Amino acid sequence: MYQPPYKIENLDNWICITLRGVWDMATNIQYLSALANELNAKKGKSFNIAVDMRGWVVPFSEITERIKAPIHLDRRNQRCEVWLEEQGMKVDHIANKFFNEQHV
Numbered sequence: 001m002y003q004p005p006y007k008i009e010n011l012d013n014w015i016c017i018t019l020r021g022v023w024d025m026a027t028n029i030q031y032l033s034a035l036a037n038e039l040n041a042k043k044g045k046s047f048n049i050a051v052d053m054r055g056w057v058v059p060f061s062e063i064t065e066r067i068k069a070p071i072h073l074d075r076r077n078q079r080c081e082v083w084l085e086e087q088g089m090k091v092d093h094i095a096n097k098f099f100n101e102q103h104v
Contacts, residue, residue, distance in 0.1 A: 005056075006031050008038050015042070015049045019056035032071065039073050049081040053089065 005021035015038050023031075 004030060004034075006034070008034055010038060010041070013045070013047050015039075015047055017049065017051045019051065019053050021055070022057040032073075036073055039075065042077060043074070044077065046077050046079050048079050051081070051083045053083055053085045055086075 005019070005023065005027060007018040009016045009018075015035075017035070019031075
């Protein structure tokens with residue numbers, strides 16, 4: 001059975017996400033769809049997000065450069081977000097894309 005290189009778990013008011021491996025565009029689309037479903041399930045409820053990125057290869061040119069349209073996820077009730085990353089990991093472009101596109 002196929003195991004995606006990400007896991008999204010719902011623990012009380014936390015969405016806990018684990019990202020691993022090297023991703024392609026199809027994996028990124030699957031992940032964003034699964035994340036959108038989790039966020040939709042939280043509508044009207046406050047929640048937090050914890051993302052464990054250790055062991056994930058950040059797909060800068062492969063994915064982020066190909067995504068032309070802004071990605072809008074409903075995070076109105078999100079209280080905080082924490083990223084666990086390895087030292088030297090280059091994730092600033094992801095944070096910049098997220099903060100520049102969130103208008104909800």
